[in-house]
Amino acid sequence: MRGLIPLLAFLALIVLLAVSILRGNSDQLSYKFLNEPFPEFELTELYDETRSVDQALIRGEITLVNIFGTWCTPCKAEHPKLVEIGETENLRLVGLNWRDTRDRAKSWLAQLGDPYDFVIYDRMGELVIAMGATGAPETYVIDAQGIIRYKHVGMVTDQVWAETLQPLIRQLESE
Amino acid sequence: MRRWLMLVVLMAGFAFSVPGHAQDSQTVISEEVVEQRARDIGRGLRCVMCKNESIEESPSTTAQDMRRIVRERVRSGETDAEIIDYMQSRYGDFILLKPPVQPNTYLLWGLPFLLLLLALLWFWRAARKYSQDQT
Structure with missing residues (x-):
């Protein structure tokens, strides 16, 4: 019987470690800006390089910020859904174009459709890193006060939109 | 005995020599130093896409941008701690390969x-x- 003690102690340790690993949801777990104001930035608009944009542009109404790049294949795959959202929803859509040239980004949007109310041009990933993003595509829901309420990593599919993003936006609209 | 003498002379030479780049102006950090410090900082920062590589090792786009941002901040005169703090303020403790x-x-x-x-x-x-x- 006493010989079982080390085994039981070992099992207890495994359970303890497993619980702490499984408890966290890795995407939302350590996202520093969840329920925090959108970070400060100073960049320019994609179509008009003389027009500077900052965090003030994000405030005032519920906004979807979508990180994309023409080099990013899943971004292309999710794009029709964003175009559809842009057409059917009364919602401000902001594009954050990452690691592109202006010309490439503009012709990509001309070809696939431009659902964005405006596009922030972030060639060097300045804002992408400042907002703690991990890659592209990523989509953020920001409330009217400019607070980040949700971060979605990966494509906005029909399912993600219907089950997660749309209900959240409806809830924010009723707040 | 002569070998000992030579060793002493050689060591004295090293001790009194001044590294070539130490005379650079103090406000401008030489690119060599920038690279060295950026690598040291980068080796301690986790690539957020590949989880078990540092940003110095990872080929991912996010890591490339992080490397560039670390170098820019070194050049602008920030201390290592300030740069690591900045990254931690964006990505949390997760960005640190060695947990605090x-x-x-x-x-x-x-x-x-x-x-x-x-x-x-x-x-x-x-x-x-x-x-x-x-x-």
Whole structure:
């Protein structure tokens, strides 16, 4: 019987470690800006390089910020859904174009459709890193006060939109 | 004896020599230093896409941008701690490859020592019992 003690102690340790690993949801777990104001930035608009944009542009109404790049294949795959959202929803859509040239980004949007109310041009990933993003595509829901309420990593599919993003936006609209 | 003398002369030469780049103006950090410091900082920062590589090792786009941002900040005169703090303010403790010692990691850092202590305790008791049985 006493010989079982080390085994039981070992099992207890495994359970303890497993619980702490499984408890966290890795995407939302350590996202520093969840329920925090959108970070400060100073960049320019994609179509008009003389027009500077900052965090003030994000405030005032519920906004979807979508990180994309023409080099990013899943971004292309999710794009029709964003175009559809842009057409059917009364919602401000902001594009954050990452690691592109202006010309490439503009012709990509001309070809696939431009659902964005405006596009922030972030060639060097300045804002992408400042907002703690991990890659592209990523989509953020920001409330009217400019607070980040949700971060979605990966494509906005029909399912993600219907089950997660749309209900959240409806809830924010009723707040 | 002559060999000793030569060694002393050689060592004195090293001791009084001034590294070539030390005369650079103090506000501008040489690119060599920037690279060295950026690499040291980058090796401690986790690539957020590939989880178990540092940003210095990872080919991912996010890591490339992070490397560039670290270098820019070194050039602008920030200290290593300030740069690491900036990254931590964006990505949390997760960005640090070596977890900091703080209340939620006490178990992580302490467990090896605790287990060692328990093992020694067990060994000591077993050894004492063994020597008692022998006599």
